Amino acid sequence: MSGSPDPSRRSETARRAILAAALDLAGKLGYAKLSIEGIAHAAGVGKQTIYRWWPSKGSLLFDAFLTLAGEGEAAALPDTGDLAADLKLVLHATITELTDPRYDRPMRALHTEIVHDPALAADYASRLDGPMRELKKARLRSAQEAGELATDLDLDVAVDLLFGPVLNRWLQHTGPLTPDYADRVVDTALRGLRP
Amino acid sequence: MSGSPDPSRRSETARRAILAAALDLAGKLGYAKLSIEGIAHAAGVGKQTIYRWWPSKGSLLFDAFLTLAGEGEAAALPDTGDLAADLKLVLHATITELTDPRYDRPMRALHTEIVHDPALAADYASRLDGPMRELKKARLRSAQEAGELATDLDLDVAVDLLFGPVLNRWLQHTGPLTPDYADRVVDTALRGLRP
Amino acid sequence: MSGSPDPSRRSETARRAILAAALDLAGKLGYAKLSIEGIAHAAGVGKQTIYRWWPSKGSLLFDAFLTLAGEGEAAALPDTGDLAADLKLVLHATITELTDPRYDRPMRALHTEIVHDPALAADYASRLDGPMRELKKARLRSAQEAGELATDLDLDVAVDLLFGPVLNRWLQHTGPLTPDYADRVVDTALRGLRP
Amino acid sequence: MSGSPDPSRRSETARRAILAAALDLAGKLGYAKLSIEGIAHAAGVGKQTIYRWWPSKGSLLFDAFLTLAGEGEAAALPDTGDLAADLKLVLHATITELTDPRYDRPMRALHTEIVHDPALAADYASRLDGPMRELKKARLRSAQEAGELATDLDLDVAVDLLFGPVLNRWLQHTGPLTPDYADRVVDTALRGLRP
DNA sequence: TTCTAAACGAGACGGTACGTCTTGTCTTAAC
């Protein structure tokens, strides 16, 4: 019937220009002023070329992030044998990144779309957050083997407790995003709330 | 010169109609299709009446929430002497609320605005989240006195660990929002990750 | 239900700017490149302001012509007592006008719309062509009284015979549009085809 | 250099499908919605195949008409010896044709293009209108020999007077297109306007 | 009969314009 586009004929040049322009404009303008029209113009591309290949602004932003993250992808989290130190190191790096306007704005834009689009959220979970979460769980498993963590620990919940609060504070502006906060989160979570 | 509006002449009828229409439409249409134009029309009000009294769509949504939350505001969290049980009870109620589309959609709309508007976030923190956080901390303090929690605990971090993950999972669609997940979070956080 | 716009609130400034821009661009660009978007831009006006008040590009062009023609409207055709000379004079003036690119192009644009839009044609007939035709018929009636024309003449057909061919030749590019052609049409029509 | 297409390799199948689709769609959709894209699709043909062989939409329409008209081409106008009757017969047939939506719409489309494209008009004059005009002049010459028309008549102008008004009234929607109107035109033109 | 070059269908591309929608400001009339 309608016929979906043939990916083999897709222009790689245009694809790259669009993803680069999307990231760039998201960083410069922020979510509210980010328009498909503007991206198309900045990429030197017809609007239809965007609408042909991406179903929504969110999925375009997501693809742009994939290419960004896919480049310098860390293979694994640091493992010096000191879990707390390693976690703090990673969280400090995350904070540095989230504080950089070049990342802050496109990331907020992407998360806004995720909040309202479950399909996009599923994509995000399986292709960006999922792999990252696996790395985190691998580091925690290594700590379990080293006796630093309880063996019956629910690793998914542990990841949420350790990495969630920093992301949350950043997204919701609920307080200053400092390395000290990350340290307190790690210490508190590891020790537990009980006496 | 310009003359800012005189609050004493403000129409209470219009104000209430606007807040009700904002909540109603946010619930029916979701964030993307929520327009000031539509709210004005549904409230039987001129657009200027909205622009005169609210600086942004987010602050309007926020006021609408205040009136909603302000009505049946719980004075305190339950305190049966069993902290874990009390926390789970509260989180289960939260999950029930977040699962109701009548709350889900306007809440997402509000949080989207918060993500992009630090001023609104500050307002949210001081007038909605702040009081709630105080109630949570009060319950934790009571637990400290009962010896259920460490006395040197960082209460702000503790609140983030206990209540953050459920909110996060809801907002980011990172997994199914079940009472069981809340239970695991509470148990894991209280016990701590260490053996 | 939908509510049509209230003419009493219409901006006269915008109306005039739009009509002027439409005529100007029709003359400069010709029909094919004449766009509502371009007119709005040239008039310093939002597109919606055009769509609010005119149902089609044709009706806008027509209104633009009305204001143009309404200004220097001739009260009557010349009447020197010599019908043939008077007709030739008028037709020569018409040819001069139709030959001026400033008139040629917008006029072609308008006639193109008329060809495809009977409603617009009716408007044209009643408000532009109609009054003009009455002036022509008045001159012919005067000639009848002077004994220059048959008394039982079908005046509408006579007007078609005398003024149609020049318009036709102009529109259809069926031959050079010269004063000589006009003279031959007048002479032939007056004399009749029979011996 | 660029290399113009080699007509000997042209696909006759494609050519015919394109002309048929053009006529068909012009009749069904009218001029405004007639697109080359649509014609290509309806003909089962690539767009390039149209652009390769026709320089404009108008010239394609024109070719489509040529094939249509070329088939049942009348060799000559009727000649019963009664000029007025013969002319009325022909004009009545013309009116019947112009009233048929199957002809009306493509013909309007073609004439619209002619109005704006002198090159196309020249083609039209030499290949469609020209031959037809010769037939008309031949009939008039026969009438001259029979003493029905003045011997010094300007035949080109005579044709314009006799056949122009009906075409004009059809194109410009200036009045109802009835056989009676044709009769009045013929009678008035033959008799002349003078007493 | 094989080779080869052009025409073919298909459709992606950079663009322009469409007609609709919403934004935030400005204007008008009614109360």
Add this chain to the structure above:
DNA sequence: GTTAAGACAAGACGTACCGTCTCGTTTAGAA
């Protein structure tokens, strides 16, 4: 002098075509 109503300039939305430009696939004439 605030209100409901809504016109205004601005500009993004997603769609439809434009005319150009590849792609592989026929197809037809020359070797």
